[in-house]
Amino acid sequence: MRNTTNRERAVNKFTRNVGILAAAAAFVGIGTSAQAELLFDWQAIDQAHTPVPGFTPAPFVYTGTANSAVPVLTAAQGTNPGTVAVKIVGNTILTPADNATLFNNGAFTTNYAFLDFEGATGAANAAAQAAAIHAQPKGVATYVGNFGFAPLSGDSSGPTSGMSVAAYNASGLNMANANLYPGSPSYKNPSDVGGTSTSPNIRASLFTLPITRESYVTANLRPGDKNIPYVDRFNNTGNAALQNSVAVGQPAFTPGATPNTANQMLSGADFSAMVAHYRLRGADGVHLLDGGVVGYSQSQFEQDAKSGWTLPAIANIFAAPDHRIATLDTQAKVGDLGGTGQSMQNNETSGVVYSGVYSLSQAGGLGKLALLVSNMDDIGHSISFPAKIGGKSIAGFIDIGAGQHKLLDFTGAGTQWALQNPGGTAVFISTDADRNGVGVPEPVAMGGAGIFALTMLFRRRRSR
Secondary structure, three states, rough: OOOOOOOOOOOOEEEEEHHHEOOOOOOOOOOOHHHHOOEEEEOOOOOOOOOOOEEOOOOEEEEOHHHHHHHHHHHHHOOOOOOOEEEEEEOOOOOOHHHHHHHOOOOOOOOOEOOOOOOOHOOOOOOOOHHHOOOOOOOOOEEEEEOOOOOOOOOOOOOOOOOOOHHHHHHOOEOOOEOOOOOOOOOEEEEHHHHOOOOHHHHHHHHHHHHHHHHHHHOOOOOOOEEOOOOOOOOOOOHHHHEEEOOOOEEEEEOOOOOOOOOOOHHHHHEEEHHHHHHHHHOEEEEOOOOEEEOHHHHHHHHHHHHOOOOOOHHHOOOOOOOOEEEOOEEEEEEOOOEEEEEEEEHHHHHHHEEEEEOOOOOOOEEEEEEEEEEOOOOOOEEOOOOEEEEEEEOEEEEEEEEEEEEEEEEEOEEEEEEOOOOOOOOOOOOOOOOOOOOOOOOOOOOOOOHHHHHHHHHHHHOO
């Protein structure tokens, strides 16, 4: 659970008649008692494979191997209490002895169990494994999730509907682990490569659709459950539409190799912005898989994720006990530069998305609001904010250039939010070259890990 005083959730309302999520001026989010970083990485199996401080190592376990994880978990109890985690793989339920070793051990408390159970028996095995964990005396409060399992009723980001709220709630899991992989075939493909997405270009589709999915997870999630999605910078595993070349022996997406693809890969800075949006839309943390770009190291991947999660302007407001999520809207009032021709457009179609967090107690009781605005279109736009946030209005509009991310810093002034940095401050800055990285399926960033078991696990995951 989010450890908030009232344990309130992010749902204000669904406007189902137009198929968008309209949200949340009345959201109570993560309080100061939940400020521990919930940052995980599939490759981070122990401290030696966790290059960036702040990421919690989580060893792999499968039937009969629980004892091998005990040293890592014991060490994590000392350095990361409250975030001790394991990854349970192999689609096989652990033995009673394994479960007791991991979830009723006097040396540590395992707080998170990330399952990777797939195939025809994946859902049933995940439910059985969750029940076995929660049956352990110290496993009652363990958060258990399975890859891709999240309450997605109403989500419009994919070519088909996602897991329903009812199915998630019946799964026995209490942690949502949504798939937020840009380039995944679980999302609508851009029209530039023959898909049905209404985004103005490829990178806008890659950027806005996972943010849309995360918004629905937050809106649908039960009080008390955790929200820790799996995230990537890019992952075109199984998606032929975003495979226009070959690189490092894998089907690759090479910007510029085919028409309308130049400068259309998400940069590392764009990925940082996505992680910031995820936090601003209710994620409790993130779980990295693989960066998905040739030459993009694990340390760069972790650092970009952490830079987005810990952006000071938003982290400072999240530290306030009364902080609230500003919006879960999947549409915005967008127009041409200079504020002309504005109309309500969904984020996918415009390529523009804004997210934020506010506190009414900060700034001496005047209140503080931070908004992150991103425009992944190839042309500049203006954006305005017609809905009140925390009971206060925002006057005027903001111009934002093509491919730009801006941070807006407000202080309360009566019934208004007054912008303290006129025009906004550019953050997570990218060049065209940054958006020409070569994207490949998982995995590419293993480098010199050199662990046979880890290699085999990655090879299995690549078969998705």
